[in-house]
Amino acid sequence: MKRRNFIIQSATASLAFSHLPLLSALGNKAYRYKTALIGSGWWGMNILREAIRAGESKVVALCDVDSNQLSLALEEVKKMTSDTPKTYRDFRELLLKEKPEIVIVATPDHWHPLIAIAAMEIGANVYVEKPIGHTLMEGRAMVNAARKYDRIVQVGTHRRVSPHNIAGINFLKSGKAGKIGMVRAFVHYGGGAGTVVPNSEPPQGLDWDMYCGPAPLIPYNKMIHPKGFRQFLNFANGQLGDWGIHWMDQILWWTEEKYPKKVYSTMARHIRQDNTDSPDTQLVNFEFESFQVSWEHRLYAANEAEKANVGCYFYGTEGTFHMGWQDGWTFYPANKNQSIIHQEPQLNKPDDQNIRELWQDFLQSIKQHKRPICDIEIGHRSTNMSLLGMLSAKAGRSIIWDGEKEVILNDPSANALLRREYRKPWEYPSVE
Template sequence: MKPINRRVFVERSSQAATLIATGSSVLGFPAIARSQSPGDQIVLALIGAGGRAAGHASGMSRLPGVEFKYVCDVWKDRGAGIMQDLGKVQKRAPQRIADMRTALDDKEVNAVVIATPEHWHALATVWACQADKDVYVEKNPSISIWEGRKMVEAARKYRRIVQVGFQNRSGPYAASARDYIASGRLGRIVHVKVYNMLDGRKWEPKPDSQPPAGLDWDAWLGPAPEVPYNAGRHLDWHPWWDYKGGTLADDASHQLDLTRMALGDPPHPKSVLCIGGNYAFQSQREVPEFQCITYDYGDFSMTCESGNATGYLRKFPGEVRFGDKWPHWPTSATRVEIYGTQAMMYLGRHGCGWQVVVEGGKVIDQDKGYFPDKWHQPNFIDCLRTRKQPNSDIEQAHRSACLVHLANLSYRVGQRQLMFDGALERFTHNEEANKLLKPAYRKHYRIPEEV
């Protein structure tokens, strides 16, 4: 197989990086009407004040012409560090609020950055779109297929920018991987393996108790079913179906989205089968410790293996994400392997980049990356001004999130294969699974059928 010309490839990657960083339509997203000029001040509200929120506040507030007016969290003890940091870099200090609707009602606010637990993502996004606010929402964008589609409908109806925190889509290495695969140099793609084999610990249930001082537990639950306060649900919501969807909805969603982009964003798979269980720790958590999923796309297959007890496998370290070092692929916990008829590609998220190998492990082509937040956050801010659709638009993010939801639903209905009608986003011949497409929302926290 003829190797790609390195000079041409570097030039192409550089051009892609420039287009991605400036929000140009390198990914083919349609533009919508301009509503702000490039020099306008951007006023943001931060919804949720946890760890990831701190990163967004720090990164976006340091971009030209950007400030946060509000920091919102239902727990008054959260966000002190964020408030302090913003107070140092902004001309005016942000206001601390507990109800996001205060920010949504403020006409000065252009956009919200949503970094709440996942069960709040969809409703907060719909509310924001209805209030004519643009949105940056963290991954995973939804906890169900139905509400993810409502996020798309709200974004389109109200002509809002909705960027999702799948930041690999802003990395030049992701664009170059997509271009390389599209060139046919791997041959015909026949199989893909996505890995999410992480370290972890045994999940231990916690007793119900009184909520900590300053926490509005009812507001934290929001759309989710009403239950007594439980520190396990509050501080470690990942293993519960009502709030997230486990390790698959956390780290694995990044690899699944990056894989879809690299493959040219294929439509929904035709079927899914997920088997799994609490194999390592025999815990009683709802979402299983380990899951093995097979997706059938018709002309290729894809598997995803996700778990939390393989500590000898590691995520890509800092010297890989932020430097020039390549990973040791076989022990990389979050690698992707793309198999063509002529060669295979190792693909890594969060700046790792990719390498193409042939017989004997010989590397014939490669493109090293860098952690993509430095492109993803500016892309969102730029799109607020240009009104171009962002690199991680809600439509493709929703389709990537569906891979998580499809797998979890297959597991929940007895680890059975499910046939999926992608056009309708419903299952054929399985009403039990169809009943789980939409969560049961609490009164006052419901997403309407017509957003």
């Protein structure tokens, strides 16, 4: 992304503006950061509600390409606050006119990099949803931008602050499960074959061209929007790119290793017969220096035959540890004379999440000007694991990953998949 593609302030103005939140917060406990939400749908509003409840945000703007979502969001914000946010269809106009100090990026995945980087350029701190991008090199540009513009960037991997996840990781790090040789991460949800839904004209109020943005401009289909984009590969990376990143993040949180050395994946559509094009079945093997990781998902055959349908099993010499979601965590000792250990979750409604705690960490990081618990570099590595699994499956072979240089060794055609061409006039982000 070249700077001419966005309407931004001068370097001097941006630098001066970048220090306002920190100075104001230190001088006035009641300071409210000028906050903007870009992507006002289901999950974006989950984040904004917590920002409002924290009492340190003045909602100055809402942005969405769908005016139907936008009007509902505006109505709710007015009920929750005395704020009168402006509404926008184009995030560039919002950034120019409102100059927000905090920007929440909760759009479909393919828009995260361009919007987050543009927000950082004008001096805003950013809360960006996971996965941070659609391809690996977008993530590197986001990390570089955060460092270049000295911005606080929190990634929405809220399980890093979930009480039972924290306790579970501490349990594993303490060595009570012994030496871990293998981790199995999985998401098994139902769904079945589905049906084909004909394409149609976009509903009134939806700017479909802007929705597609840097992705290919394809015909509108109501299975994509609202809320269906995760299973369309132009805009996301299926179950592995959506749910998978949470569990990849848990694994990287536990280990001292920063990335896998080798990745091999296969994916297929054995059951699905609808408009989606993501795999309904996928297996991935990640080789680390000291342990192996397997990922598996299916979008069919929901049942109660298995104890858990999401999470990670850590297999250690002292027993098996399951890190779950709505079922907390459980340790099954190898010694049958020892008792099973379990901790229940502490999750917030709606949708059983811990955005509230993550937002508090974000605010504290802004005030202290320190990196947050889910810093963009951490989110980049976790996103990379998921994207490498998808890349291997698309390439049809195993890949050797140099995580320091962020290149695939001895495979030029696979390296080409680390990025993709953007639809004009959008330009692929590159920040040195």
